[in-house]
Amino acid sequence: MKKLTYVLFLFIFPISVFSQKLSEASTIEQAFDIAKKRNKPVLLIVKLPANPNSKAAQYEIKDATVIQKMKENFVVFETLRTNNEIRPILATFKITSFPSFLFMHGKDDLFFKDYGYSSANNKYFTMLDKAIALSKNKSIAMYEASYLADKTNMQTLKEYIDAKIKNGLKDNADLIETYVQNLKLSDLNDYQTVLFILQAGPYSDGTALKMAYTNRKIIDSIYKSEPIQLRSEINRAIIDNTMMSAIKSKNIARAQAAANTARSSAQSNYPRSYQMYNHTMLRYYKAVKDTSNYLKNAVGYYDQTFMTISADSVKKLEEKYRKNLSESNRQKLFGDKKFVSKEKIDSLISAGGKITKSKEFSMISSSVSPTNYYANSLNYGAWEFYRTGTTNINYLTKAMIWSRRSIELNPSPINYHTLAHLLYKMNYQAEAIKTQEEAIAIAKTKKMGTKAFEDSLKKMKNKTL
The missing domain is CATH 3.40.30.10 (Glutaredoxin)
Structure with missing residues (x-):
């Protein structure tokens, strides 16, 4: 036995x-x-x-x-x-x-x-x-109080930044700019010092990142030897901090610096680098309400990123992803x-x-x-085009094509809801109503709330949407 x-x-x-x-x-x-x-x-x-x-x-x-x-x-x-x-x-x-x-x-x-x-x-x-x-x-608040009590003490500033990093807080771009002002060039020969600067999430176009990159040997070593998760977190913090600053000041040059960092993170993978750059710039255009540039650049991004492979290929990729995710979560919980x-x-x-x-x-x-990353992304792009209020038939047609592909990949109520709104916007009222009714029917089978869907249907029928 x-x-x-x-x-x-x-x-x-x-x-x-x-x-x-x-x-x-x-x-x-x-x-x-x-x-x-x-x-x-x-x-x-x-x-x-x-x-x-x-x-x-x-x-x-x-x-x-x-x-x-x-x-x-x-x-x-x-x-x-x-x-x-x-x-x-x-x-x-x-x-x-x-x-x-x-x-x-x-x-x-x-x-x-x-x-x-x-x-x-x-x-x-x-x-x-x-x-x-x-x-x-010590809590973050205690570290912050120590630094604010004496801003000339770089050791307390370092401890404050370090505590924030360990707690997962990466919004330290301004703090690290202050910190590096007191460093000597010889300090940048230390691996841990360079790593510390990167982990703080410096601005892509800031002094701190430029100083860190003066020692390319250490930079190369960090991006080769550190765990991939840490390297990803570093890049994400640099991009996020730079982009948030760019949006706040409406500084397109800084936004482009963030996008260039995103592009370089893809290394020699040209399609991926293109996607990263354009995705980052779309984030900027949307945030500063530059609708013209948003629409123009989004067409290329969504077409090249999500419409170049077949629906069957997408489903195979996502099934593989789900299996990898399950194993990743198992490892996270049980080692x-x-x-x-x-x-x-x-x-x-x-x-x-x-x-x-x-x-x-x-x-x-x-x-x-x-999960359903392609379908969700296409639905999001289509809905954002609708939300801009554009009446340009070329943009609306493009969004409708993305929406139909999202339904092919995942026939969810929200995806039908998006398509119905686009059809209504394009003056296909009868087809819009039929599509919205389909959204409601699917939502009911999934035991989802239907009030928002039904409200939109009523407005479509009354021609008040």
Whole structure:
């Protein structure tokens, strides 16, 4: 008889509600206020909306000792990912896995995070012990106060920037510009100094980045030897900080500098470099409301990025992506532990094998990820063309073609909704109404809300859209 020792891994998307109310506040702002009065950190628990068909209730946090330890050491606030007031936090710290446990001193100070429900209480106790230990470190606010008390002290500035970097805050372009003013050229021979400058997210056209690049040997070493995730974070921080500054000052030259950084991150991949440059510039044109340049440049970007391969090829690519994402999330949660799939276990049992459970551990987590990336991107581009209010038939026709491809890839209600609006704009009222009715019908089969769709349908019929 075959014996198989295994760890059972369950990766289930719908997450059910906690069996016991944990929140000590009605809003996240109130939670931070209470935490300040009690001199405690906040534990923000973010979960997905409950799914009535989910069988995940057994994984809810029910143990009284776990809940007690949470409340003794933290001000707990639990909410749904759809809560608008916590979206800036999720965006700032790039939280895409749920349920997430975010331990914070304040909105800009996330000092520890963890993910996933577990059937083993030990997971929660280990998580809480780590968070309690880390909560005793200085907060971002303390580092900032030290720097503001004496702006001539470059050591306190370095510690402040470093603390922000470690907390995932990359908006340090102005701070790093100040910091490098006190560096000597010989300082740039130090690997860690150059890496520190890059991690701060300097402006693409700023002094800090130019100084870092004076030592090309170290720059090349960083981009060859550091983990790909860190290199990606560096590039993203440089681009984001530069673009936000460009948008704020309506400085197209700075926007182009950000776009050039995006292009160079694609290295020798010309199609990818083209996409990166144009995607970055579209972000600028949209933000500063330069509709003419936005429309003109968007046509080439969407056509070349999303319309050059067949629908079948897209579906194969995205299936491969989903498999890679699943493995990536498994690694994030469990590291190098080996798991036997349910299909393999069932096969062994059917063949007469005997299953011996030496250690059972179950986990539930979900990731919000860009599945249906091509369809969503094309729908977004088509909808943005509609939103500009353009009456140019060439632009509207182009958007309609993108919209129809998005439906071919993913026949979702929102994609039909976009197409209906474009058809209406092009004076195809009967076809627009039929398409909007299709959006409503699909939404109903998916048990989605239909009010917004029905409101648009009414306006189409009344010719008031």
